[in-house]
Amino acid sequence: MPRVHVFGRDHINTDEIIPARHLTSDVESELARYAMEDYDPSFVRRVQPGDLVVAGADFGCGSSREHAVWALRGAGVGAVIAPNFARIFYRNAINNGFLALECAGIVEAFQDGDEADLDLAGGTITNARSGQRLSFVPVPQFALDVQKAGGWLEYMREADAAAAGTLNTPSTGAGHGHPATPTPQEDPHA
Amino acid sequence: MGMTMAQKILAAHSGHAAVVPGQLIECTTDLVLCHEITTPAALRMLEERGMNRAFDPEKIVAIPDHSVPAMNIKAAKMYQKLKSWVQEQGIRHFYDVGRGGIAHVVLENSGLLRPGQTLVSGDSHTCNGGALGAFATGVGSTDLAGAIYAGRVWFKVPETMLIRVTGEMQPGVTPKDLVLEVIKRIGADGANYLAMEWTGDTIDRMDMEGRFTLTNMAIEAGGKTGIIAVDDTARAYLAARGVTPDQYTEYASDPDAPYKVVIELDASQVEPTVAYPHIPSNGRVAGTDPIPVTHAYVGSCTNGRITDLREVAHILRGRRVADGVQMIVVPATQAIWKQAAQEGLLEVFVEAGASVSYPSCGACLGMHSGVLGPDDVCISSSNRNFVGRMGDPSAQIYLASPATVAASAVAGVISDPREYATGGPSAAD
Known part of the structure; x- marks a missing residue:
């Protein structure tokens, strides 16, 4: 079952997700080393393939850099779940087939390190610890x-x-x- | 139900008589703007898929601006990639280093950007171009690749926020202050997914340079684009760049257009505004807190235009940048640099102890030529004050108008430019 990383602040921006100093690469495996670097430098050491990121509203605001999606995906993130997303990040996710799921109340429902059951077909995410189940906006x-x-x-x-x-x-x-x-x-x- | 001007442009580019907000459309692109940071990835995607073609080289504009002149070998390679592709595809609209500058500002001045067009670019500040009555929006590298390949992009037709600005701005208050005030009111995602249409008598009296500052910052409220209807000011601006009315289509919103929200702003009540760290919506009146600064930056696609430089020079003339403050001034384009030289502005900057740099995005996004170190405090005329935006994550960035940046550089602390309105002690003007 994937583990959840909670980045609860609203407006986490693309400069935090992948700082501009790393934009001289567009190779996913290179960008992956710096995912979330200016928000939480230790994230890349903790994240495991398939883990989920739960974030506050307006995730991915700022620059249009698709590198933000690539860095997260390259780091192994299986999906980002947030109340809503900034526009360009959201369309970049769609264009890459990367899951950006809109889910009200998600930040309050999870603690860092919780395990989650993501049911894409059913449109729900369940906190394995608390048993709380939330529905996300259908893709x-x-x-x-x-x-x-x-x-x-x-x-x-x-x-x-x-x-x-x-x-x-x-x-x-x-x-x-x-x-x-x-x-x-x-x-x-x- | 009528349509907003954004809807009308999208309808005209998607083969529909009318479109409604929320509708998904495939849209043709009249212009595709390419810089060296996001374009190489798009080109690689196309190459990997055997889709390496440019739908129409005449509709592609290539302008390296972020990491030029190259600050390291990796950046040099990205520039090379853009340049070799331009040559390979026969793209004529290539504004090389020394002939261009910051892409959005080069484009607005080029005569290529015209009312009624659709413009996409792999850069979030593409919304800048909406001041000329175009639908201009930033996209990622995949969308950019699709636009290069087929001249097409998918859009959800946005709802529109109307911002009506009336009244006279106080002396010392600028369009940057207006847009910071609006973002303060609606929040950094207050216009998420929306077109931000500016109207009102304040806008009617505003020059194009100021209007570009307004539409440029749409993305800082999450907006899909900023947009302003064409008027005589825009027509004259275009005519001065060799563009005649038969070369463009003017769209205006219908009286019964469906606005999601209308914001009323009395320009006379707006004061010089500073967005405190770490989000552009964190605005307060300039000078409220005498915060000491280590850096002052004038430049960027938001505020590196000739009008901005004149305001800065007006304050710096006969004055000195405070000891301990590093000030850099970056004219946005080669043409603006030349104009500033001819008007004697560059001399004013140098006399004041500011460093004048070449056109580039470098400092604005912390790539080069003005990167902030740990705990630096910068007053900046740019557009974002996110953590790490201009360098070290511990640096503090305060966004303001060029006038406020200049006043703060002189005082050494964040200051109200109205206190400097008369120019320096030995000002000749």
Whole structure:
């Protein structure tokens, strides 16, 4: 069962998640060594693959650096659960198929080191210590489709391939209601 | 139900007659801005997937600005990556070191950014461009890669926050103070997912430089973009850059547009504002606490424009930066640097004991050329005061207008610029 790391403060920003001094790399395994460095330098020594991060509201605010998602994922974080996320971090998570789950009351429900049972299909997270179960906002269908495709670029490439296959025309520059381009209909907050 | 100008631009770029907030759309991009920090990752993603192409080289603008001139070998390699890609793809709009500067400010001045466009970039301050009536927003490297590859990006159509600013700003109060006041009121996530549309007679009288400062800071309230309708000031600004009205489309919000919230701000009541550590919403009146500073920084995509430098020079002329304070002034672009030189501003800075640096983002995000050490205290005209933003995590960053930065540099403690409004003892102006 994954262990939970509680970073309870609101507005944990991307400068804390991965400071700019490390942005001369975009290699996930390198960035992973510095995940959360300016918030909690010891985090990378404690985190185990699949662990969960529980954080305060507006997690990931600030810079657009996708390095924040990569650093967390590279460090082994399986999902971040917070009341809500800053916009760019949230869309970066979707585009990478990384789980950013919105869940009210999550910070109050967990203590650092608790174990948790994350039920993605059921949309719940349960604190193994207290037994408390919370429901998170369902992952939008569009985000699941992107995740299923392997990420936003794969999703785009599939759409282009489908368009080329059915229409036999290059789809470069398409987008104005291109018939074979699946237009997402669900409602992620991005 | 009418539409906001943000909705109208997104509708026009997604093949819809109308869009509603919350709707997910795929949108075409008119401009894709690329710098050397987030673009190399996007290019690597495309290369790894055999998707290495640029949808339209004419719609891509490449401007290295964060870690230039390179401060180490890794940074040099990132610059090389951007440059070689530009050459390989035949991208003409490449503003190399020595011909560019901070990307957002270069772009706003380039004549390439026009009303009605959609602009994305792998940089959160892309919202800057909304002051010219465009929909401009920051994205991550994956979105950037998609935009480079296909000229497309997905959006959730945002709701809009209308900020109506009326009245005359007091002398010594600047657009930076207005936006810090708004962020103080609504919080650092007060506009999360929202477009922030600025209107009102104060905005009508404001120059473009000031408007860019407003839209630039949208992200500090979590906003998806800042946006301002085109008026004669914007048209004249564009005309001065060779852009004629037939080259752009003006969108304005309908009278019955659905605003999520309307903020009313009386500009005459706003005072010089300083955002205390460690979040931009932590604003207080400048000079409330005489906090000693070790560093003073004027620059960044928020406040490194010629108007900002003039305000700083007005205060520094005939005065000296206090002993023990390291002041750096960074004109945002090469053109602004030249203009400042021609106007004699750089001489004023140097005479005052400030260091004038080359255009770059370096100090703002603690990468180079002004990194803060342990327990340093910096008064800064930039946009973020997060822990570690400008260097060591123990450093304290206070955000303010260029005028407040200048006044504080002279006093050695955070000060109200209104006390320096008359210029120095030997000021000639």
